[in-house]
Amino acid sequence: MNQAGNLKFGVLCNSTQLQYWQEQVILRLIEDGHRLVIVVMPENEENDSKQGIQKLLKYPYRNFLFRIYFRFLLKPGAKQLVDAEYLFKESVVLRDKGTKDKNFYVFSKNSLEAIRQSGAQFILRFGFGLIKGEILNITPYGIWSFHHDDPEVVRGVPSNFWEIYKGHPTNGAILQKLSEKIDAGLILKQGWFPTILHSWEGNINQAYFGSIDWPAQVCRDILLNGDRVFQTATKPNPGKLCLAPQNIPFLKFLLKMGYYRLRYHLRELFCAEQWVTGITKANPVSLIEGKLAPEDFIWLKNRNRNEYRADPSGWFDGAQLRLFYEYYNYSKPKGSIFTTTYNENGKLSFGKETIALNESTHLAFPFIFNEDQKVYCIPETSEKNQIELYEWDEVKGRFLFEKVLIRKIRAVDTIAFRHKGYWWLLFTVKERSNYELHAWYSPALTGLYQPHALNPVKTDIRSARPAGGIFRYKDKIIRPAQNCSPYSGKSVVLNEIEELSPTAFRERVFKEIRPMWNSIYNQGMHTLNFSGPYLIVDAKRHIFVPNNFRNKIRDKFRRLKSWLL
Known part of the structure; x- marks a missing residue:
């Protein structure tokens, strides 16, 4: 149990721009008296090196409709980008020169040592994709990461999508402590929300805004009850992996969402x-x-x-x-x-x-x-x-x-x-x-x-x-x-x-x-x-x-x- 009354934490992110819900997570922690001591970002943002005809040939046309909708039409408030550099002014900010091991990111020894020296007791993962190696156990309470679905029902991408497509009545979310095995870390906090079948944007906002207090709540639990939150935490039994929808399923999704919206309004009027x-x-x-x-x-x-x-x-x-x-x-x-x-x-x-x-x-x-x-x-x-x-x-x-x-x-x-x-x-x-x-x-x-x-x-x-x-x-x-x-x-x-x-x-x-x-x-x-x-x-x-x-x-x-x- 931390006797000082607050915890030190770090953030892994891709740039100084965060999504709005991520900014709110950090603000909730700071309002509770916790200190952001270190921020780690990749040295260079990844750029697509494919040019011209090669890029056209390699484009994933089977996901074309989904990618267009996701990039240009889907505008959930929770995911709007904000400049969060003001949050990092009193923190050590590192540009990591890590390496890729297949689909996993491995952090450099210099960054790992800097995290140790910072005294961070846990780290929030808001970037870097899949990670593995020493970083997972470098802080006393580990790396914490959100998954905005119920991993036993829906896991993968995109978040809060497949619940609508499959007509699930509930939409889950977890805050987990990451482990070497994907989607199998300790669940520190979990919740279930109603699936908003007629609005993907509304479904995203509900799950993301509904979970922004969770890291601060877990910190309170640690300060009040010691390590019990980790001792009583359970691991999920991961369900089938879902990937980005192809064109025909995405067309079906749009039709289903239109049907759900019509049904929603008719029920309000007639039921x-x-x-x-x-x-x-x-x-x-x-x-x-x-x-x-x-x-x-x-x-x-x-x-x-x-x-x-x-x-x-x-x-x-x-x-x-x-x-x-x-x-x-x-x-x-x-x-x-x-x-x-x-x-x-x-x-x-x-x-x-x-x-x-x-x-x-x-x-x-x-x-x-x-x-x-x-x-x-x-x-x-x-x-x-x-x-x-x-x-x-x-x-x-x-x-x-x-x-x-x-x-x-x-x-x-x-x-x-x-x-x-x-x-x-x-x-x-x-x-x-x-x-x-x-x-x-x-x-x-x-x-x-x-x-x-x-x-x-x-x-x-x-x-x-x-x-x-x-x-x-x-x-x-x-x-x-x-x-x-x-x-x-x-x-x-x-x-x-x-x-x-x-x-x-x-x-x-x-x-x-x-x-x-x-x-x-x-x-x-x-x-x-x-x-x-x-x-x-x-x-x-x-x-x-x-x-x-x-x-x-x-x-x-x-x-x-x-x-x-």
């Missing part, structure tokens, strides 16, 4: 979500070891296709269950928190539906919990840019504002629970609401809350966004999460929390709870809570809603007008 809330008598054992069936549930049905009830939670007082949920109406596209009761008199029956909380801004995901004989709610208030706590007033029959727990954060689907002396808040943030999990903690429910040292503690479209409160199954701590691949609210994933402290977080997927296939609401599930003897869930179908159609058309014209102006 609105309609959620329904339901309850049944169940416990964690029956949920995990049994099966859900729609006939076992009593459903809080929607009156018409213009409305839905989702994100249910509640509390059981020993006699009745009070249920809370988001009520949404497409004619006024803003959520409110509604409540009703269930009384068991021979059979379960609904009470009167009333408004528990209404604001001028959108409200959703009312997370309900008890503490000191009081009933609290943390609703989603991302539009207010803060996390708020409310207390239930039984006499007034509504929630009353208690306190702002965290300011200046657009939190989505917050849950709260106690664990090892702390109150924990877990949530995603609006900008990356489906795949980045954040944790904050405090000794007391009402604060002061501090961010987890490794935020975001998880990046995974399949199991990050909270879906309900923590519960126990045997000796396991289970955290329900939303599987948002290939679309938001596809199913609920149960994660087992294996470690949670202010400096560590680790969980694994334990089980997936899928929508009930023999129900008309069989196209999604994204909330699961227990209250007393009851299991509370929601379920989804896609339907055409005229008001949603009008809202989306208006939004599209507004965006088009803004783009034209």
